[in-house]
Amino acid sequence: MALKSTPRFKLMNLAGWGNVPRFNSAVYRPERSPEVASIVARREDASIIARGLGRSYGDAALNESGDVLIDTRLDRFLDFDPATGTLECEAGATFDAIIGAFLPRGFFPPVTPGTKYVTVGGAIAADVHGKNHHRDGSIAEFIDGFDLLLAGGQAIRCSRQENPDAFWATLGGMGLTGIIQTARLRLRKVESAYITVDYKRTENLDQTVAAFADGDENFQYSVAWIDCLAGGAALGRSVLIRGNHAKAADLPPDLRDHPLTATRRRKRSVPFNFPGFALLPFTVRLFNDHFYATHEDGRKTVDYDEFFYPLDSVLHWNRIYGRRGFFQYQAVFPAAAGSRCLHELLEKLSGSSRASFLCVLKTMGKGSGGILSFPREGQTLALDIPNRGGHTVEFLRELDQIVLKHGGRVYLAKDAVMTRQSFAAMYPDLPRFNQIKATLDPERRFSSSQSRRLGIGEKA
Amino acid sequence: MQSFVDSRPQTSPAGETVTGAAVPSGNCVLIIGASSSIARAVARIFASAGSDLILAGRDIDDLKRTAADLRIRSGRRVDIVPFDAEAFDTHESFWRECQTRGGGALAGVVMLHGHLPIQSEGQSDLRIARQAIDVNFISAVSVLTFAANDFEARKSGFLCVFSSVAGDRGRQSNYVYGSAKAALTAFLQGLRNRLSRSGVNVLTVKPGFVDTAMTWGMPGLFLVATPEKVAADVHRAIRRGASQIYTPWFWRYIMLIIKSIPEFIFKRLKM
Numbered sequence: 106m107a108l109k110s111t112p113r114f115k116l117m118n119l120a121g122w123g124n125v126p127r128f129n130s131a132v133y134r135p136e137r138s139p140e141v142a143s144i145v146a147r148r149e150d151a152s153i154i155a156r157g158l159g160r161s162y163g164d165a166a167l168n169e170s171g172d173v174l175i176d177t178r179l180d181r182f183l184d185f186d187p188a189t190g191t192l193e194c195e196a197g198a199t200f201d202a203i204i205g206a207f208l209p210r211g212f213f214p215p216v217t218p219g220t221k222y223v224t225v226g227g228a229i230a231a232d233v234h235g236k237n238h239h240r241d242g243s244i245a246e247f248i249d250g251f252d253l254l255l256a257g258g259q260a261i262r263c264s265r266q267e268n269p270d271a272f273w274a275t276l277g278g279m280g281l282t283g284i285i286q287t288a289r290l291r292l293r294k295v296e297s298a299y300i301t302v303d304y305k306r307t308e309n310l311d312q313t314v315a316a317f318a319d320g321d322e323n324f325q326y327s328v329a330w331i332d333c334l335a336g337g338a339a340l341g342r343s344v345l346i347r348g349n350h351a352k353a354a355d356l357p358p359d360l361r362d363h364p365l366t367a368t369r370r371r372k373r374s375v376p377f378n379f380p381g382f383a384l385l386p387f388t389v390r391l392f393n394d395h396f397y398a399t400h401e402d403g404r405k406t407v408d409y410d411e412f413f414y415p416l417d418s419v420l421h422w423n424r425i426y427g428r429r430g431f432f433q434y435q436a437v438f439p440a441a442a443g444s445r446c447l448h449e450l451l452e453k454l455s456g457s458s459r460a461s462f463l464c465v466l467k468t469m470g471k472g473s474g475g476i477l478s479f480p481r482e483g484q485t486l487a488l489d490i491p492n493r494g495g496h497t498v499e500f501l502r503e504l505d506q507i508v509l510k511h512g513g514r515v516y517l518a519k520d521a522v523m524t525r526q527s528f529a530a531m532y533p534d535l536p537r538f539n540q541i542k543a544t545l546d547p548e549r550r551f552s553s554s555q556s557r558r559l560g561i562g563e564k565a
Numbered sequence: 566m567q568s569f570v571d572s573r574p575q576t577s578p579a580g581e582t583v584t585g586a587a588v589p590s591g592n593c594v595l596i597i598g599a600s601s602s603i604a605r606a607v608a609r610i611f612a613s614a615g616s617d618l619i620l621a622g623r624d625i626d627d628l629k630r631t632a633a634d635l636r637i638r639s640g641r642r643v644d645i646v647p648f649d650a651e652a653f654d655t656h657e658s659f660w661r662e663c664q665t666r667g668g669g670a671l672a673g674v675v676m677l678h679g680h681l682p683i684q685s686e687g688q689s690d691l692r693i694a695r696q697a698i699d700v701n702f703i704s705a706v707s708v709l710t711f712a713a714n715d716f717e718a719r720k721s722g723f724l725c726v727f728s729s730v731a732g733d734r735g736r737q738s739n740y741v742y743g744s745a746k747a748a749l750t751a752f753l754q755g756l757r758n759r760l761s762r763s764g765v766n767v768l769t770v771k772p773g774f775v776d777t778a779m780t781w782g783m784p785g786l787f788l789v790a791t792p793e794k795v796a797a798d799v800h801r802a803i804r805r806g807a808s809q810i811y812t813p814w815f816w817r818y819i820m821l822i823i824k825s826i827p828e829f830i831f832k833r834l835k836m
Binding site for chain 2: 113114115116134135136137138139178181182183184185195206
């Protein structure tokens with residue numbers, strides 16, 4: 106008699122990182138790779154979507170009344186070539202684990218979002234970008250290929266040469282083409298675990314935009330923290346934070362002996378959802394003033410955690426927005442419209458009482474070729490907006506209208522409220538994506554709450 | 566496949582800094598039932614602490630992936646030997662093969678294989694109950710007999726075996742599984758008693774609820790521990806030569822309470 110177990114699911118009420126919205130799903134979490142195919146093939150009528158560490162903010166990794174497949178237990182490294190830095194791994198491997206295993210050998214993720222608690226599968230599905238987008242592009246540039254499991258249970262190899270349509274539809278395709286099982290990713294060679302950072306304060310938006318234009322090419326990483334409560338003459342005042350990987354020889358003497366080992370800090374955690382009054386405009390005002398005042402112009406050497414992942418040092422930081430959660434809003438708009446679009450957005454934000462901590466502005470380089478990928482040349486603005494009920498959604502949709510007017514688009518990994526009309530206008534390549542999806546997934550088995558809200562994958 | 570040797574202390578997945586103090590470098594640990602998530606976490610800690618590994622189990626494709634992962638992370642040597650708990654007549658040659666691969670001096674064995682039957686099936690079909698007893702108890706006895714005799718003769722080595730809190734008291738919800746684990750616990754007590762004179766440590770591990778494929782989606786779980794937490798506890802217990810651990814630790818007290826309920830009350834409870 107053979108021992109066997111049928112894949113079991115758990116009924117869970119899941120949310121994205123913003124904690125809003127929440128939906129019930131049947132959740133699978135396989136520990137052996139062939140189980141993924143049997144879970145997908147198990148029910149021919151049910152919708153299913155892959156999920157990693159749940160760091161997308163809205164409903165991209167949610168599936169109301171459908172199935173969700175969490176791949177975090179399939180997280181193994183399968184091959185590594187130190188000559189090229191090419192790592193083959195299962196899709197559930199996290200950036201945190203990659204840094205832990207490879208930074209001591211002098212390798213770092215070539216592109217990283219603002220958290221290391223993301224999986225490789227999730228990074229591909231969102232075609233993530235980081236502070237080096239203006240120079241290096243998104244993660245797509247460093248993905249050599251991946252194996253994609255289709256609805257029928259068979260896997261196909263995807264790369265720029267093999268099944269290129271599936272490759273470019275899956276990069277940025279939010280998991281809607283299938284389930285990424287393994288991926289090949291080129292890591293970056295680094296000499297140290299440290300970044301040499303230059304801080305530069307600006308007093309208004311014009312100065313900020315000018316500061317970016319002047320000298321961004323000298324920095325691999327570049328971002329500005331904007332005070333989006335500041336209005337009037339101080340509208341758009343910022344702290345530019347730009348840096349390069351520190352060479353071992355440039356480190357202070359006390360760090361030079363172990364250049365690839367950063368000191369580990371104790372992690373703090375937000376133990377419960379904060380009450381609503383914690384984020385009154387004046388508390389955020391105080392925080393922003395403090396941040397601006399304490400970041401004087403100058404140069405510092407900081408470790409990678411402090412530079413790339415300041416929020417990761419506080420586990421569950423999303424709880425400070427309370428039980429009702431928050432929306433993260435990120436848009437990119439062409440450089441030509443950049444200044445005008447930024448002005449309008451910031452004026453709308455500082456004029457509303459919707460407190461947001463510092464928001465983030467950066468310059469983006471060329472897009473990757475991912476059909477639904479977010480990044481494109483121009484400027485991108487990202488900010489948090491606490492959920493205060495019905496009007497919040499209207500407010501976000503008004504922001505969408507401003508972005509749309511200036512030829513910009515909103516990031517699917519952050520979005521929770523966009524309308525179909527706005528989405529179709531922002532992503533003109535949607536029909537081509539739908540065409541490829543129709544050949545890969547004719548029964549439309551792979552869908553999420555987000556894809557149904559936005560009509561992604563539907564027949565024309 | 567490129568391998569790496571990094572002699573500096575590594576950080577375990579549990580975030581605890583471990584050194585290779587207890588298991589001398591180059592010594593080899595055999596992990597039986599190496600496909601489970603707890604086994605993978607145990608293997609990662611041993612590898613990062615400087616042990617070579619032999620992974621044993623039925624799912625060879627899966628073990629190959631885990632072995633590749635361990636080699637890349639640690640640069641240690643990782644071998645695979647097929648093991649089928651129910652094929653008793655293969656156990657002797659299995660043990661010989663592991664001994665050979667371990668250079669004749671295995672540092673120890675971590676035995677995690679097991680099978681949780683659906684209780685309702687186990688109580689209506691003897692074949693199901695018998696299979697649970699075979700896998701959870703008899704197969705462990707089989708392999709431990711070979712291992713114990715070898716380790717006793719050379720007066721070294723450790724035997725770390727996963728039993729369960731389910732073996733501490735029979736309950737209607739899983740007494741078939743629980744009885745096999747209770748038998749295993751008693752067997753290990755006797756074995757420990759016998760081998761203590763030879764310097765061979767026998768460690769009984771009693772995990773509470775652990776967040777694994779075995780428990781995923783089960784109703785009524787509480788205080789569920791991660792596989793990494795259990796693995797860190799087990800590694801620490803092996804290093805300090807403990808006889809028995811509950812993991813996480815508070816299960817000792819939960820089971821103390823459950824064991825102390827008088828039978829005339831206990832038999833009426835829904836547990």
